[in-house]
Amino acid sequence: MIDSIVPILIVTLGAGTPLIFAALGELVTEKSGVLNLGVEGMMLVGAIVAFITASNTGSLWLGVGAGFAAGTAIALIFAVLTLTLQANQVAAGLALAIFGAGFSAFVGKGYLGMALQSQPRGDPSLLSSVPLIGSVLAELHPLVYLSWLLFAAVSWFLYKSRPGLVLRAAGESPTSAHSIGYPVIRIRYLATLFGGAMAGVAGAYLSLVNAPLWMEGMTAGRGWIALALVVFASWRPARVMLGAYLFGGVTITQFFAQGSGIGFASQAMSTLPYLATIVVLVLISRNLTLIRLNAPVSLGKPFHPDR
Amino acid sequence: MKWLSPLVAAGLTVATGVILFSALGKNPLLAFYSFFVAPINSLNGLSELAIKASPLVLIALGLAVGFRANVWNIGAEGQLTMGAIVAGGIAIHYGGGALLLPAMILAGALGGMAWAAIPAVLRTRFNANEILVSLMLTYVAQLVLSYLVHDPWRDPQGFNFPQSPLFPDAALYPILLEGTRLNAGALIPLLAVAAAWVFMRKSFLGYEMRVAGEAEDAARYAGFSATRAIWVGMLAGGAAAGLAGVGEIAGPLGQLLPTVSPGYGFAAIIVAFVGRLHPIGILCAGLLLALLYLGGDAAQIAINLPAAVSGLFQGVLLFYLLGADVLVNYRVRVVREDRYPRGGAAA
């Protein structure tokens, strides 16, 4: 089993990456005070647009870019509905999730079951010379590295930069922020679009890297799990990383367990990730102080600049 | 005025559909006919509409009780599955008798309520978000059903394929209209519409829930218990979903299969919103959504329309509704955010 650790690690990192992109994006959105439940829909739209682009151009990165753009575009609809038209954020988020599923299925019907060329690995020699973890590093996809960069960037932005402070202010106390002169609505727009872009990249990762093909509904609930991760992480980026890899690890472990002949019914094993999510949610949420300290105060509440 | 936005949204959806049909190269009028009119052009068609709309209306009524109070039960699909499991278990293990069907109905409702109680308790005791918990439980319920039909409840005459034995006749809803599939289960949503109307309009609890949703602080001052709102909201949705689950297995299916619902629990969310959380509105919205389902299949047969259109319509309908809502109910005024120099006026 020991020599399985490296492959388990590699697969876990791969499984956690789309969760990291989606959850970090949603974290920024929520920090600004907007609750966007439509992550699942945005990921699906990102996945199909990325897939269509990549299969027509042959380029992985163009596909990822297209996913980025598609996620942003679909988040824009949500932003207009909730920020400008002041619709109920929960309802709009659900609508986004449902619409994203229907739209992606419709647009993707010509691409069902098609697989992309398996991406050739870049030259691994440089990375594999790193001691100890070299073999793991060489196996990882560039997007995994990008996710780490994203984590660093988001952490720095939120906690070490002026604009990040302003964004957090928009989420904690929008009225005060507004009275000082900060454009709360515009900040929230940008944060929402960023969340959409990241969800789009997460979807692109799923359809281009994780399993290079398109299947209806292929996110299989990962968008909702990303939402749960943000809560699990008490809205802190480092904990998002931890949670994402934990979740990826649980999903993988059940396969390893099955392969080793551990006797539980496979359906029972398949419930593990979902049950784990619930347990984790409960453990974090029960600490009301922790929640109050970290959840943006105005999360989900509409902000009217002229009231 | 309240009904204008759903009508506008429905109209916009249909219009979008017609444009979409033309873009796909179909004759728009023929497509419109095949999609929206042909499916209900016969007695059989109307009964199919009723069968399809029943679970949607029923679940939406239950969900609306919670949505009004800002209790978001998104796991109705899982609660439907659980209701079906519990009722199905009774049908398989108890051969017959006049009490079988009523027992199944009761058990199904209780099963759905039990599954909804989990997010309720986790929310009230541990403050865990009920949206996420109820959704995760949907996946768990699916897997439980899968396990049951693959293993312990597998039909011994079924060549080991994943399905339960066929239910005895006593476990099935009687057919109301000879030659169609319309069964007595379709009466339950109608009763539920009446019950929901009475609850919402006439009962104090219903009033409490409405206030809790519309003015949280006022509700608190008045002493309306948030905890009670959460429990009532979740259990109502769970019971309704469980009943809908019984409706499927004691109705058109007649046995337990690895999946028993094409996403009714999620579509019901749309029905609840489009119906403005009002019982009569939900009835109409349920019929509309059922028509969208039927139309999708009918249009495939008649004019080769692609299958994914139905799902697209549902999402589009909901979006239009949210947009129409705002535009109909509020006067749109473009407000520029005033911008003071950064750092405040104390410079």
Add this chain to the structure above:
Amino acid sequence: MKIVTRREFLKSSGALGVAAAAGGVVDAFGQAPLMVGVVHQFPIGDVGWETQHALATKAMEAAFPGKLKVTVVTDVQQAQDAERVFRDLAAQGHKLIIGTTFSQMAPMLKVARQLPNTTFECCAAINTLKNMGAYEARNYEATYLGGVLAGRMTKSNVLGWVGAFPIPQVVWRLDGFVLGARSVNPKVTCKVIWINTWSDPAKEKDAVSALISQGADVLAGSPNTPVQGVAAEERGVWSFGNCSDFSKYVKQKQLSGDLLDWSSAYIEAARDVMAGTWKSQSRWRGLGPSGYTKMAPYNSAIPADVLADVQKREKDIVAGKLHPFAGPIKDRDGKQRVAAGAVLPDAELRSINWAVEGVEGAFPKA
């Protein structure tokens, strides 16, 4: 833009009605075309289960040009909806209705009982009626040959199987695979993972990774998509395809595959209904002409002697001289299921839910 006047619209819908009743435009021989309905559970993709049925539909249309009017309905995922679609098709004049998957059997039985004048065929069905037949593939014959290939090509003696659900259709393929592998390499074992879904490519890929890191170097399974093969190829591992030929995606490392070819079933059904000679049967065919299973093109890297052996075995199977499930066969708990010299009877094979020796992994209780 063509403006449709009300008169024209009424005319066309009237014509639709008449056409539906009469079964369409009369052909040169004065015989109305046979209306055939084909119902798919999932959308038709580029490769996979539904694709193979779509190919069969095309073959059927090509075999009887001008004599058929085919309606294809896809994405009918639930049994309740399938029942309604079958009735609708029958009501609109379709005389032959073909189901494409096991889960359509229950609704089709209900409808067939009420419509004795319409002919029904259901793929993988286990019950038939006077007006409803069944057709299923003995694809274990092909997976047996795949196992022979795997047994010879493996270096680690560990094979891997990523399955969706442990239903008999999948289990008989798995058992055939392992029996074939062990017939040339008795030391071989096969690790099995069930992912409990027909379509979650990410899970398939993760399962592949898990198997490979547990030592498997030839993979097979019940994929509807090329994901398993592509993921295996990325790690340099052989794969054996299923349903469709995945080699356009798995360019180098696909050994072969057990292809499904339903065209004989469709063509024979249409032919017999048109001729009025259709009789209900439960057809279960494998390799060979008019069979429902074929081997995908063999990989050029397979050594010539291995290839020759496999091809000889294929001929033997078609001739009836070699049966993959010929005894002695023990299941993995050591119980003997088939005695030496006997062959597993069809009824047991059809409902098989036990794993042969050499299979490791979670399995539902028999």
